Amino acid sequence: MSLLTVGSVAFDALETPFGKTDKIIGGAATYITLSASYFSTKNNLVAVVGDDFPQEMIGLLQEHGVDTEGLQIKQGEKTFFWSGKYHNDMNSRDTVEVQLNVMAKFNPVIPDSYQDCQYLMLGNTAPAIQQMVLERITKRPKLVMLDTMNFWMDIAMDDLKSVLKMVDVLTINDEEARILSGDYSLRRAAKTVMAMGPKTLIIKKGEHGALLFQGDQVFFCPALPLEDVFDPTGAGDTFAGGFIGYLASTDDISFENMKRAIVYGSAMASFCVEKFGSERIVGLTQEEITARVQEFVQLAHFQI
């Protein structure tokens, strides 16, 4: 089934305890589509870049089967840029610089050929833009998933609550679940957040795994304990891309299949953190992914 991803394609500059990068390709939609490309055969992208964005990076997305008809290239303008620095524990980071550039006026145009998408992933951008996308899609997709962050809860909570009413799956981290619900207990927070709209909630806990909530059901997928976490940038988006890519490829949105999708998403995220930026999720083989998923089976399974 076809998947449409809307979000940022950007330049990042990163510093971790292991080193630093110059400008490398980044952005939520980049990680999501690259990750989803290993599962979903029809990957459509709506995003915007400036004319400084290298053609070979667009070629890289295309090599991964991503349809870039919806990628707007703004002549005379610059691509969104973010730079950040991770603390020693890799669990927290500071934003060093943000240049919104083309993202400041992002007007998501949905090509006609994308209108039949059955799975829609709204990557982290302003909630008003996410809602605009939903209003511009003529036929409601089978599943709409939205990612957001604490920044929007601080400056655009009303917009966020408005778009939350229109989505099926929400992904946020544990801190954001607590902010959004006003409740420290994640179990109670999940109830509160699901009452805002999304029937399914994924709470990402980074190195501590991810929780999947739907009604009274709850599933937990651990993160793979790795010897080295090199760079966490994009891990959440890679996770989301693996999750929705797996759902789109199997076209099964049952809770049991969402459990599998969480495991595939977690496996993709475990690759992502092994190298800088998106380096490790470019050119993965199906054999590597299958072997990694088996590590999750070994990690989590027991017989009672």
Next chain:
Amino acid sequence: MSLLTVGSVAFDALETPFGKTDKIIGGAATYITLSASYFSTKNNLVAVVGDDFPQEMIGLLQEHGVDTEGLQIKQGEKTFFWSGKYHNDMNSRDTVEVQLNVMAKFNPVIPDSYQDCQYLMLGNTAPAIQQMVLERITKRPKLVMLDTMNFWMDIAMDDLKSVLKMVDVLTINDEEARILSGDYSLRRAAKTVMAMGPKTLIIKKGEHGALLFQGDQVFFCPALPLEDVFDPTGAGDTFAGGFIGYLASTDDISFENMKRAIVYGSAMASFCVEKFGSERIVGLTQEEITARVQEFVQLAHFQI
């Protein structure tokens, strides 16, 4: 198979965001033996209390099948007392007061009838006392498990390293694993700690679950996401008691059975935090435990 637990039996006074207690029964060995009593049929206890320790509390242990021949009652002396206050997130606490009392001169005497124990649990006390117990047991048990804490790493690291060479299973939390190994990555920390002696290492992560390491194998058991965590006191000891009690009852120390034991230990810990002190792990039914373990199956299992 018979289980011997050596450790503290104490009074605690607790304050959490939900309320506070007067002196209630506490101590590592109390939680361990109560928890293990639901699995192991022969539970022996070596500990020391003062003459202020209520007879009905000893009766409570006996009602749970705990043999108290090894519980020394020191006339004219007072029981070990600890009081602590939890922060709002329940993940950290301050020690308000410690009165070592009888624990200051704890001389663990092993009754002859305990010498045949096949499973030995060394609850958190001074490493020198833990080693003394091992030297006083004439026949090496089939499995020796040790719990310790950062306090001993600060003031008695050499003693701790000495006793670690003599044990099979070590339980510590994630912070302690990082201190003991000097490594932030838990995967690498586990290798370093296992090279110190214990072939099996359990790293407890509180609300984030527990990791079991043995050689190159790793297993993860989540904590049950609860609506309310009322009081975390004793959860780690209750976990350890469930773990070793299950191993003793099945007399199977394979890695596969240790996985099951971790799940049973986690189930017992999930009860413990639901009420103050040991209140919730007194008088549990097998039906409650079986149902709780099934919640862990639901939480963790997926089919690939």
